[in-house]
Amino acid sequence: MRRVLRIVIVALAGLLVLAQFVPVDRTNPPVEGDVAAPPEVESALRTACYDCHSNETTWPWYGHVAPVSWLLAYDVSAGREELNFSSWQNDDARRRQKKQKEIVETLGEGEMPPWYYLAMHPDARRADLQLIRRWAEASADSAQP
Numbered sequence: 001m002r003r004v005l006r007i008v009i010v011a012l013a014g015l016l017v018l019a020q021f022v023p024v025d026r027t028n029p030p031v032e033g034d035v036a037a038p039p040e041v042e043s044a045l046r047t048a049c050y051d052c053h054s055n056e057t058t059w060p061w062y063g064h065v066a067p068v069s070w071l072l073a074y075d076v077s078a079g080r081e082e083l084n085f086s087s088w089q090n091d092d093a094r095r096r097q098k099k100q101k102e103i104v105e106t107l108g109e110g111e112m113p114p115w116y117y118l119a120m121h122p123d124a125r126r127a128d129l130q131l132i133r134r135w136a137e138a139s140a141d142s143a144q145p
């Protein structure tokens with residue numbers, strides 16, 4: 001029994017080492033058309049949302065260690081696909097308005113930022129999400145359909 005346990009542990013350790021060699025895309029593409037919200041809104045967005053919803057992701061040290069790195073890379077690519085503040089100006093008014101409504105909804109439901117992100121980022125816990133919500137609400141109303 002102890003022999004089996006030892007083999008399992010060694011195998012798992014080996015897999016973990018091998019996992020580090022799987023390439024992970026941690027690139028930050030160029031910023032083309034940043035959201036340019038009012039400074040205090042932009043600052044809250046940067047603190048609470050930019051790591052997953054912009055091309056200015058700050059990758060933490062643990063973001064370089066598999067398998068955590070895979071989860072982070074997935075979040076960033078899925079997050080950017082849904083909503084990317086770095087290419088905000090390039091989106092047409094219709095899409096921006098849709099995204100603003102989604103921002104109001106997700107913030108209202110407390111879905112964003114994800115809980116595990118808040119757990120690792122105390123500064124994001126202090127970010128003024130209401131400010132972001134009011135900004136999104138106001139601009140969603142004023143934007144042309």
Ligand code: HEC
Pocket residue numbers: 045048049050051052053074075076078079082083099102103106107112113114117129132
């Ligand atoms: C840890 C990464 C992460 C952070 C930080 C984060 N998000 Fe997200 N967000 C995601 C991912 C991944 C998705 C796409 C998958 C999903 O809907 O869960 C998403 C989806 C969204 C969507 C689309 C939801 C929908 O209706 O489909 C909105 C809007 C959004 N996020 C807003 C925000 C805002 C605003 C912030 C900052 C206050 C934020 N997010 C912070 C990862 C993140």
